[in-house]
Amino acid sequence: MPQLNGGGGDELGANDEMISFKDEGEQEEKISENVSAERDLDDVKSSLVNESENNSSSSDSEQTERRPQPRPDLESYEKAREYFTEALRRQQDGGFFKSPHYPGYPFLMIPDLANPYLSNGALSPSARTYLQMKWPLLDVPGTAALKDSRSPTPGHLSNKVPVVQHAHMHPLTPLITYSNEHFSPGTPPAHLSPEILDPKTGIPRTPHPSELSPYYPLSPGAMGQIPHPLGWLVPQQGQPMYPITAGGFRHPYPALAMNASMSSLVSSRFSPHIVPHHPHGLHQTGIPHPAIVSPAIKQEPNGELSPASNTKSPGPNKKEEDKKPHIKKPLNAFMLYMKEMRAKVVAECTLKESAAINQILGRRWHSLSREEQAKYYELARKERQLHSQLYPGWSARDNYGKRKKRKRDNKTDSTPEDFSARNKKPCVQYLPQEKMIDSPASSHGSMLDSPATPSAALASPAAPAPTHSEQAQPLSLTTKPDRHHHFPLLSKPSSSSCSSSSSTSSSSSSLPTSSSGRQSTPPLLSRPLPLTSLHASLMSPHSPFHPAALHSHHALFQSQPLSLVTKSAD
DNA sequence: AATCCTTTGAAGCAT
DNA sequence: ATGCTTCAAAGGATT
Numbered sequence: 376m377p378q379l380n381g382g383g384g385d386e387l388g389a390n391d392e393m394i395s396f397k398d399e400g401e402q403e404e405k406i407s408e409n410v411s412a413e414r415d416l417d418d419v420k421s422s423l424v425n426e427s428e429n430n431s432s433s434s435d436s437e438q439t440e441r442r443p444q445p446r447p448d449l450e451s452y453e454k455a456r457e458y459f460t461e462a463l464r465r466q467q468d469g470g471f472f473k474s475p476h477y478p479g480y481p482f483l484m485i486p487d488l489a490n491p492y493l494s495n496g497a498l499s500p501s502a503r504t505y506l507q508m509k510w511p512l513l514d515v516p517g518t519a520a521l522k523d524s525r526s527p528t529p530g531h532l533s534n535k536v537p538v539v540q541h542a543h544m545h546p547l548t549p550l551i552t553y554s555n556e557h558f559s560p561g562t563p564p565a566h567l568s569p570e571i572l573d574p575k576t577g578i579p580r581t582p583h584p585s586e587l588s589p590y591y592p593l594s595p596g597a598m599g600q601i602p603h604p605l606g607w608l609v610p611q612q613g614q615p616m617y618p619i620t621a622g623g624f625r626h627p628y629p630a631l632a633m634n635a636s637m638s639s640l641v642s643s644r645f646s647p648h649i650v651p652h653h654p655h656g657l658h659q660t661g662i663p664h665p666a667i668v669s670p671a672i673k674q675e676p677n678g679e680l681s682p683a684s685n686t687k688s689p690g691p692n693k694k695e696e697d698k699k700p701h702i703k704k705p706l707n708a709f710m711l712y713m714k715e716m717r718a719k720v721v722a723e724c725t726l727k728e729s730a731a732i733n734q735i736l737g738r739r740w741h742s743l744s745r746e747e748q749a750k751y752y753e754l755a756r757k758e759r760q761l762h763s764q765l766y767p768g769w770s771a772r773d774n775y776g777k778r779k780k781r782k783r784d785n786k787t788d789s790t791p792e793d794f795s796a797r798n799k800k801p802c803v804q805y806l807p808q809e810k811m812i813d814s815p816a817s818s819h820g821s822m823l824d825s826p827a828t829p830s831a832a833l834a835s836p837a838a839p840a841p842t843h844s845e846q847a848q849p850l851s852l853t854t855k856p857d858r859h860h861h862f863p864l865l866s867k868p869s870s871s872s873c874s875s876s877s878s879t880s881s882s883s884s885s886l887p888t889s890s891s892g893r894q895s896t897p898p899l900l901s902r903p904l905p906l907t908s909l910h911a912s913l914m915s916p917h918s919p920f921h922p923a924a925l926h927s928h929h930a931l932f933q934s935q936p937l938s939l940v941t942k943s944a945d
Numbered sequence: 946a947a948t949c950c951t952t953t954g955a956a957g958c959a960t
Numbered sequence: 961a962t963g964c965t966t967c968a969a970a971g972g973a974t975t
Contacts, residue, residue: 704968709953713969721970729970733952740953755954771956774967 701774705762708751712740 706714713736720735721727740748762769 704955704966706968707954710968713952717970726972727970728950728972730949730951730972732970733950735952737952752954759955771967772958775957775965777967 701777702762702766702769704771704774705758706755707758708748708755709737709740711754711758712736712743712748712751 713733716736716739717729717732720732720739724732724735726732726735
């Protein structure tokens with residue numbers, strides 16, 4: 376069973392209410408451990424710093440040459456750096472910083488965040504680091520400063536927060552310049568006060584969402600209270616998922632990443648209402664807003680989208696309409712999963728073709744346990760919720776037709792005759808062997824419940840993980856019509872655990888579900904996926920990608936048993 | 946350059 | 961209510 380992010384099950388920290396902190400004790404233990412480690416910091420200081428500097432210099436000798444002379448607060452700065460280094464080291468050790476969605480984790484270990492001020496009253500470097508890393512948009516100096524972690528400007532003398540960027544900086548943790556005009560060093564307490572001190576360790580930690588609110592602590596219509604996703608980071612590709620109207624980047628789990636005061640800070644300054652000031656999908660830094668695909672999106676103060684053409688141009692033509700920015704749909708659970716896991720799969724499979732990767736991810740998705748999937752459903756739910764809060768007037772309908780017309784639009788083409796017409800490439804049957812092995816049905820004894828009402832089971836933070844019967848989860852394994860069974864099992868019966876076999880669909884037992892008709896396309900791949908591109912090791916059942924593949928051989932060439940479907944198709 | 950492919954899930958639309 | 965379609969991400973492949 377593949378594990379998420381190295382696998383603890385709570386890595387995302389986003390299925391907060393349900394299981395994210397099932398290992399909270401572990402987290403606390405690690406935090407405590409880090410506190411203890413602080414005592415030994417002097418012992419590890421030199422090594423960590425050396426490591427850091429070596430990496431830094433090796434990556435950028437030029438900046439090393441430019442390295443400014445030590446400043447009075449350099450020692451504290453170095454300490455922050457060490458904290459950061461240690462945090463990253465632990466991350467790399469695989470135990471702590473597991474989720475790229477949750478970049479705040481490492482910095483929870485910064486001990487002096489409990490007392491984030493220096494004796495001179497200035498915000499301590501590590502606290503600044505914490506803030507910086509947690510909300511990179513808020514107060515980062517220019518790019519040059521980003522490169523040079525030892526900014527010559529002492530943090531307490533400037534409202535620029537020095538960026539402690541370690542060479543081991545998690546690649547998924549962007550450092551983004553951002554105007555600091557709203558961030559005054561004179562008011563740091565407001566940023567830190569909401570930190571929730573761990574009752575055991577006394578270490579501040581990111582408020583658990585359940586501590587912030589059941590979901591997003593928004594009163595209806597209180598857009599100003601949106602926990603604005605300033606740190607919205609995208610795990611693998613380094614791009615935000617979708618826009619925040621003002622800030623640019625958002626954390627996937629803003630409620631996790633942003634504390635209340637930051638929320639209010641943001642809310643007062645970066646509410647969606649100011650979007651009209653950034654009509655080109657760029658936030659104040661000029662960073663293009665990822666979800667605002669095309670330029671010149673305009674959003675009314677009420678949050679409703681208002682294409683500029685509507686307000687200025689009486690008669691926008693189609694081209695202009697095509698150029699209209701559109702706010703993308705929030706990612707669903709699977710998309711979130713894919714986003715997180717894609718790079719891993721690509722690395723494991725040496726595959727690059729997304730279609731193949733997606734097939735693998737689809738199977739892996741099914742191989743996830745309910746709890747693991749539930750995390751993503753919960754994340755997706757929050758995504759939608761946040762999205763709706765950020766864009767109250769947005770509707771998925773707005774994006775209809777944004778893409779060029781697809782051939783699937785031709786409903787009339789979906790005749791059996793068209794199968795052959797469309798599929799000029801050889802018919803390839805991708806076997807469902809993996810599903811035979813570790814499908815949720817087989818591994819869990821029952822189908823996943825429908826995600827239709829995930830919140831019902833997930834809403835209560837105190838509620839234990841829902842039982843298999845209480846949460847509806849996707850019936851994905853059986854959601855698709857039988858797209859392959861009409862065709863002979865003929866080609867490329869790969870047993871690769873990392874194959875691009877579309878087992879998900881081929882293994883479907885044709886039980887009707889809510890999405891049964893989703894794919895109107897024929898069951899065949901119009902273009903065979905590059906199985907040959909699979910790495911030999913991945914073809915092996917011993918591949919870590921598919922540890923259960925040892926059992927797969929029996930499944931080959933077997934039609935998917937209906938018994939897999941343990942849930943009635945009601 | 947644009948579109949396809951491929952996955953699942955959410956949402957919209959038509960019936 | 962049901963079923964179908966579109967879109968969300970991704971990037972190589974194809975047109």
